[in-house]
Amino acid sequence: MATSMFFEFLLDSLPKLLDGLQVTFLLTIVAILAGFLIGVTLALGRIYGNKIISGICIGFIEVIRGTPLLVQLFIIYFGLASIGLVFSPIQAALFGLSLNSSAYQAEYLRGSIQAIPSGQMVAARTLGMTKIQSIGTIVLPQALRISIPAWSNELIYLFKYTSIAYLIQVRELTAEGQIIASRNFRYVEIYLIIALIYLIFTFIISEIVDRAEKRFHVPGLGVPKRASWLRNT
Amino acid sequence: MPMLDVKNIHKSFETTEVLKGISFSMEKEETKVIIGTSGTGKSTLLRCLNQLDPPDEGEVWLDGEELTNPSIDINRIRQKIGFVFQDFNLFNHLTALRNVSIGLEKVKQLNKEKARERAMDELKRVGLEKQINQYPAQLSGGQKQRVGIARALAMDPDIILFDEPTSALDPELIGDVLDVMKSLYGKVAMLIVTHEMGFARNVADEIIFMEGGVIVEKGPPKQMFQSPTKQRTKEFLGRIATLYGAE
Ligand SMILES: Nc1ncnc2c1ncn2[C@@H]1O[C@H](COP(=O)(O)OP(=O)(O)OP(=O)(O)O)[C@@H](O)[C@H]1O
Ligand SMILES: [Mg+2]
Numbered sequence: 001m002a003t004s005m006f007f008e009f010l011l012d013s014l015p016k017l018l019d020g021l022q023v024t025f026l027l028t029i030v031a032i033l034a035g036f037l038i039g040v041t042l043a044l045g046r047i048y049g050n051k052i053i054s055g056i057c058i059g060f061i062e063v064i065r066g067t068p069l070l071v072q073l074f075i076i077y078f079g080l081a082s083i084g085l086v087f088s089p090i091q092a093a094l095f096g097l098s099l100n101s102s103a104y105q106a107e108y109l110r111g112s113i114q115a116i117p118s119g120q121m122v123a124a125r126t127l128g129m130t131k132i133q134s135i136g137t138i139v140l141p142q143a144l145r146i147s148i149p150a151w152s153n154e155l156i157y158l159f160k161y162t163s164i165a166y167l168i169q170v171r172e173l174t175a176e177g178q179i180i181a182s183r184n185f186r187y188v189e190i191y192l193i194i195a196l197i198y199l200i201f202t203f204i205i206s207e208i209v210d211r212a213e214k215r216f217h218v219p220g221l222g223v224p225k226r227a228s229w230l231r232n233t
Numbered sequence: 234m235p236m237l238d239v240k241n242i243h244k245s246f247e248t249t250e251v252l253k254g255i256s257f258s259m260e261k262e263e264t265k266v267i268i269g270t271s272g273t274g275k276s277t278l279l280r281c282l283n284q285l286d287p288p289d290e291g292e293v294w295l296d297g298e299e300l301t302n303p304s305i306d307i308n309r310i311r312q313k314i315g316f317v318f319q320d321f322n323l324f325n326h327l328t329a330l331r332n333v334s335i336g337l338e339k340v341k342q343l344n345k346e347k348a349r350e351r352a353m354d355e356l357k358r359v360g361l362e363k364q365i366n367q368y369p370a371q372l373s374g375g376q377k378q379r380v381g382i383a384r385a386l387a388m389d390p391d392i393i394l395f396d397e398p399t400s401a402l403d404p405e406l407i408g409d410v411l412d413v414m415k416s417l418y419g420k421v422a423m424l425i426v427t428h429e430m431g432f433a434r435n436v437a438d439e440i441i442f443m444e445g446g447v448i449v450e451k452g453p454p455k456q457m458f459q460s461p462t463k464q465r466t467k468e469f470l471g472r473i474a475t476l477y478g479a480e
Contacts, residue, residue, distance in 0.1 A: 123322035127336035128312035142326045220370020
């Protein structure tokens with residue numbers, strides 16, 4: 001019957017889809033972490049750097065945010081190859097997604113840093129802390145906490161948008177589904193299954209991040225819920 | 234040689250000159266109170282002393298070192314100058330205890346355990362042993378300000394600068410903070426900007442009246458309150474008495 005046929009199909013496709021899911025996870029985790037490190041650097045450079053450093057950071061952030069992710073991936077994968085810089089699909093995707101996410105994370109963090117009252121920095125400097133110590137022990141720990149909701153959105157965004165990597169031949173979840181569907185033409189079923197997998201893990205990720213948010217919560221440190229400057233997911 | 238020597242400080246913001254030549258000095262463990270109308274440059278003066286806002290002209294000397302010398306290690310000097318803010322500026326992500334110990338750890342390089350012990354002592358001294366694990370948002374204004382004082386004290390400063398420490402407090406909480414400040418009299422030098430005339434009269438060794446970016450008059454409280462020599466001092470004290478209630 002229809003349902004048993006569906007489950008048979010599901011079981012047959014599952015191993016390949018799980019292979020793809022692993023690649024999706026790899027892309028997501030590397031991009032969120034590398035994007036975080038680069039993003040923190042960009043945000044600090046933009047706020048505290050001299051004119052030149054700040055200008056470079058702003059330029060990078062604006063170029064990334066002003067161009068589509070797909071175009072960025074094409075440039076890295078096809079464009080750079082034409083000048084002799086050859087990346088494998090997965091390398092190009094890891095690189096592109098990390099850079100892309102770093103620009104967004106930098107902007108979320110910048111918003112948070114600028115929301116910290118200036119008196120916090122003044123009080124730290126008054127104790128005799130250097131500027132770097134004040135940023136590291138007073139400003140950043142607060143800014144990172146209030147960035148958690150934005151960061152959680154970014155993680156979920158990334159998890160779903162890694163699917164774009166399929167267009168540069170990365171065999172992540174969506175690509176594996178596409179391959180299966182092109183063999184047996186059962187597009188509706190396979191895409192429903194894929195959508196369900198994304199949905200389940202999106203839910204799990206939100207739950208984990210919510211717990212992290214509670215774990216790091218400090219009374220009185222405002223956590224703006226779902227601020228309007230988040231990118232749409 | 235006085236402990237703190239302030240010589241002819243000038244400070245402008247853009248085109249307006251806020252401080253127009255301020256000079257005074259303080260001895261070890263002395264307490265002086267600065268009074269004056271709003272916008273007269275009292276906060277600016279305090280910020281010029283620890284070089285948060287470096288003066289344009291003039292010199293500040295502490296313990297025989299010139300702080301206005303650009304080549305001095307100002308972070309080392311700032312440990313010796315406590316600052317207590319009108320709006321507390323406690324570190325919002327840290328408990329009361331960590332607010333006090335963080336400077337000891339990061340600036341004085343004490344290990345965690347030593348810093349913690351010292352912070353406990355200071356919080357006990359200001360009567361907050363029960364609140365050590367509370368975050369700033371969980372403290373009353375008066376408690377916050379006492380943490381602020383403990384944070385300054387923990388660094389073993391030569392002098393503590395207070396910028397209107399009770400102005401943001403509900404009237405019933407002011408007393409606790411003033412009591413703590415009184416208890417520090419003679420133990421550490423204090424330079425206090427305040428409108429609490431009762432406190433100034435009872436505690437200060439000297440009162441400095443500032444107006445229009447200069448020191449109009451200074452002297453012991455008795456003289457300032459009973460027989461000020463300058464007309465402007467008289468007017469100001471008269472006005473403040475009607476505003477805040479004479480004692
Ligand atoms: N960073 C700044 N930039 C420009 N102007 C400033 C700055 N800081 C202070 N001023 C100006 O300098 C003058 C003195 O300010 P200051 O805060 O020192 O006065 P104050 O005596 O502490 O007053 P209050 O009793 O209201 O606290 C004011 O006119 C103020 O507008
Ligand atoms: Mg002021």
